[in-house]
Amino acid sequence: MESRYTPAAIEEKWQQSWAEQGLHKTAADISKPKFYALSMFPYPSGNLHMGHVRVYTIADVIARVRRMQGYRVLNPMGWDAFGLPAENAAIERGIHPAQWTYQNVAQMRQQLDQLGIAFDWEREVTTCAPDYYRWTQWIFLQFFQAGLAYQKEATVNWDPIDQTVLANEQVDSEGKSWRSGAKVERKQLRQWFLKITDYAEQLLNDLDQLSGWPEKVRLMQANWIGKSTGAQVTFKTETGDELIVFTTRPDTLWGATFMVLSPEHPLLETLTTKQQAKVIKAYQQEAAAKSEIDRTAEGREKTGVWTGSYAINPVNNEQIPIWIADYVLMDYGTGAIMAVPAHDQRDFEFARQFELSIAVVVQPQGESFDAETMTEAHPGEGVMVNSGPLDGIPAGKEKGQSVEAAVQWLEQNGKGKGTANYRLRDWLISRQRYWGAPIPIIHCPNCGTVPVPDRDLPVCLPEDVEFSGRGALRWQSWTPGSMCPVPPVAPQPSARQIRWIRSSIRPGTFYAIPMLRTIARRLILKKPTTGCR
Amino acid sequence: MPVDQYVGGIEHAILHLLYSRFFTKVLRDRGLLNFDEPFQRLLTQGMVQGKTYKNPRTGKYVLPMNVADPSHPVDPETGDALEVVYEKMSKSKSNGVAPGDVINKYGADTARMFILFKAPPEKDLEWDEADVEGQFRFLNRVWRLVTDFVGAGLSVQLAAGKDSSKNPPLQELSKPEKDLRRAIHTAIKAVTEDLQGEYQFNTAVSELMKLSNALTDADCKDSPVYVEGIRALLILLAPFAPHIAEELWQSSGNPDSIHTQAWLAADPAALVADEITLVIQIMGKTRGTVQVPAGADKNALEQYARESEVAKRYIEGKEIKKVIVVPGKLVNFVVG
Numbered sequence: 059m060e061s062r063y064t065p066a067a068i069e070e071k072w073q074q075s076w077a078e079q080g081l082h083k084t085a086a087d088i089s090k091p092k093f094y095a096l097s098m099f100p101y102p103s104g105n106l107h108m109g110h111v112r113v114y115t116i117a118d119v120i121a122r123v124r125r126m127q128g129y130r131v132l133n134p135m136g137w138d139a140f141g142l143p144a145e146n147a148a149i150e151r152g153i154h155p156a157q158w159t160y161q162n163v164a165q166m167r168q169q170l171d172q173l174g175i176a177f178d179w180e181r182e183v184t185t186c187a188p189d190y191y192r193w194t195q196w197i198f199l200q201f202f203q204a205g206l207a208y209q210k211e212a213t214v215n216w217d218p219i220d221q222t223v224l225a226n227e228q229v230d231s232e233g234k235s236w237r238s239g240a241k242v243e244r245k246q247l248r249q250w251f252l253k254i255t256d257y258a259e260q261l262l263n264d265l266d267q268l269s270g271w272p273e274k275v276r277l278m279q280a281n282w283i284g285k286s287t288g289a290q291v292t293f294k295t296e297t298g299d300e301l302i303v304f305t306t307r308p309d310t311l312w313g314a315t316f317m318v319l320s321p322e323h324p325l326l327e328t329l330t331t332k333q334q335a336k337v338i339k340a341y342q343q344e345a346a347a348k349s350e351i352d353r354t355a356e357g358r359e360k361t362g363v364w365t366g367s368y369a370i371n372p373v374n375n376e377q378i379p380i381w382i383a384d385y386v387l388m389d390y391g392t393g394a395i396m397a398v399p400a401h402d403q404r405d406f407e408f409a410r411q412f413e414l415s416i417a418v419v420v421q422p423q424g425e426s427f428d429a430e431t432m433t434e435a436h437p438g439e440g441v442m443v444n445s446g447p448l449d450g451i452p453a454g455k456e457k458g459q460s461v462e463a464a465v466q467w468l469e470q471n472g473k474g475k476g477t478a479n480y481r482l483r484d485w486l487i488s489r490q491r492y493w494g495a496p497i498p499i500i501h502c503p504n505c506g507t508v509p510v511p512d513r514d515l516p517v518c519l520p521e522d523v524e525f526s527g528r529g530a531l532r533w534q535s536w537t538p539g540s541m542c543p544v545p546p547v548a549p550q551p552s553a554r555q556i557r558w559i560r561s562s563i564r565p566g567t568f569y570a571i572p573m574l575r576t577i578a579r580r581l582i583l584k585k586p587t588t589g590c591r
Numbered sequence: 592m593p594v595d596q597y598v599g600g601i602e603h604a605i606l607h608l609l610y611s612r613f614f615t616k617v618l619r620d621r622g623l624l625n626f627d628e629p630f631q632r633l634l635t636q637g638m639v640q641g642k643t644y645k646n647p648r649t650g651k652y653v654l655p656m657n658v659a660d661p662s663h664p665v666d667p668e669t670g671d672a673l674e675v676v677y678e679k680m681s682k683s684k685s686n687g688v689a690p691g692d693v694i695n696k697y698g699a700d701t702a703r704m705f706i707l708f709k710a711p712p713e714k715d716l717e718w719d720e721a722d723v724e725g726q727f728r729f730l731n732r733v734w735r736l737v738t739d740f741v742g743a744g745l746s747v748q749l750a751a752g753k754d755s756s757k758n759p760p761l762q763e764l765s766k767p768e769k770d771l772r773r774a775i776h777t778a779i780k781a782v783t784e785d786l787q788g789e790y791q792f793n794t795a796v797s798e799l800m801k802l803s804n805a806l807t808d809a810d811c812k813d814s815p816v817y818v819e820g821i822r823a824l825l826i827l828l829a830p831f832a833p834h835i836a837e838e839l840w841q842s843s844g845n846p847d848s849i850h851t852q853a854w855l856a857a858d859p860a861a862l863v864a865d866e867i868t869l870v871i872q873i874m875g876k877t878r879g880t881v882q883v884p885a886g887a888d889k890n891a892l893e894q895y896a897r898e899s900e901v902a903k904r905y906i907e908g909k910e911i912k913k914v915i916v917v918p919g920k921l922v923n924f925v926v927g
Contacts, residue, residue: 065700095595116598
């Protein structure tokens, strides 16, 4: 035995010995209680930093102690390997993203071994490996079959030179593409979404079960889901169309003196009068060029245009004008709001700017607000006035106050219903880029969207990728005859052999979720083949 | 099956976790899973921050390589005295520390020990070279302790299982043996608790250091209790510093890996202190302390107090009006 402590003389020796003994393998003895330790998978950048060292050391201590305490510990490792950085690195270096990724994985695996982390490397997963994304695709099909995956037009950042979609981070402060320098356009594209909003209520309620989570994280999740309760109210237009709005303050309906639609609202085609068509069109184009953050920023000067049409306020049958303004977003709520300028500051500013009428419906005690003289909205307390059946009821969301009474009245009179709204929106999973899992849907010219049958998974990425001078990865549109026309992207030879998980991932026995980077590629079928009748 | 313990950064607190929860619920509703939530427990670790030099006047960062004298850092361009702050490690500030460099200089075990010791896991951690060296020195002390132990020929007993962990003959132990055994089992209890619940790795490492000190200072290095102490130190150290623990374990004659050993359970009997420190007060003022048997009753405590040197000095020749005894804590004399 050495008399001096020399880490270099012992650490590598034991790492090799442990690997040879298979010490970190998940125990087969199922009589022991299980313990599943998981660290968030890193992005394979190629270099381990101190933040990584900290997270994997922490998880390692927990896993090692539980193993010694008699648990059957599963402590796997994986790589969150799809995404733009690999694609960009590949463009810069002129190598395939797979090559770059697997080189980095090998390097980082070695660095983790140097730290003595007890990962069961036989359970390693790499999200860009066809054997892994086969299950990403399978899960997508589960969602599709459940009616939870759908296509919808959505706005994207479009680089007209590179002919590609850009992430928000790739657009600079002047609205230009980081790579081509082109003025980025906002473009409507048909994209895939997962319907997370169907689960908003459960995702919120079940936070109560998570006593083993930091309070801070639970709160962040609750805020992100952003539940608000109120009512859905239907306004009829002169043309007979119906505009549905969600409001958290249905009690102020009698004070709704105009409506504002998102510039992208589909009913604008019928609502816009001939005289207004030109200005509406111009305003729509202007709004399309702006980012969501710019559009909703507080304190900026209100802009908007009248459509020329009116709606009928369902509670008092008054005619109220319909405007459009960019601060109303199409994908939040219903893309239409009722404006109550006397009691909402943004609506108040809008009304003053365009000289629209204001009606006070909440009167604070001891004061007398007047639409003519008020200088700001009054969102606070008071008693309902000028509100028909609600007059005299104290304004507020508590039991016995005006909101409850309003919902009741709306439901009794068939004018609306109590409901909840969420800030959470459906999850856009499409990326018009190469390095991601292809969405296993066939876009067939004869029969539309057809899911790829399970037996034909994985749908592999094409290999005939070209690197254009502009930098964007381009590839031939491909015709998957058997669904997998090319062999899986082979890992490049590296210091250590890449191991693949084949049978370990079975739902119910092994379950890990990557930071999913799913990329929609349209499978264009010239001739319908497999799975397409 | 759900993850029992998930560990990761707070930057993934919203989307990644929300999407994972969503996936779980959808697959459950498809009849593919039988649980509601994917992650039973979540630990979000804090950032690792590096030493950063900042000019307080200009607000600009000065790269460490441009600081001539780290004990009196000045801006080489303006001559201003620099402020030393800790900020998230980044390339632009050049305040990062490469894991490979630390491993080459001190070894992986030291890097691990430092990271676990420096801050509670959910708090930010300031990278401090002096504290890294501190952990390296600690592992060196453990190394010497066990090397001396092996040199003294005691490892034969460890390998043969001849230590005081099984059937401890408590009553026959000498006072130094009892004290050491209490230190051993206090460490087992504390480290085990720190690795349950809130994961206080930093205090767990402190406990290991305390145990190592107790072994170094022990007056009973030929006792089976000492053998038990070495064994406990190595097993408790194993999850934190797996390489050195394994090396010392196997060089002590154990053929199997330390990582396949069972975790230790604290012996409640060993934790019981057989003596307590009794505070002696005169007129409510503390004048000294005395060691007394832990089981002594009120009368016995008063007797021990009266006979103590401390009390004698103050009560001799005076009339004792009243004696207040708080069992397990103090005796207060009210004198006239």
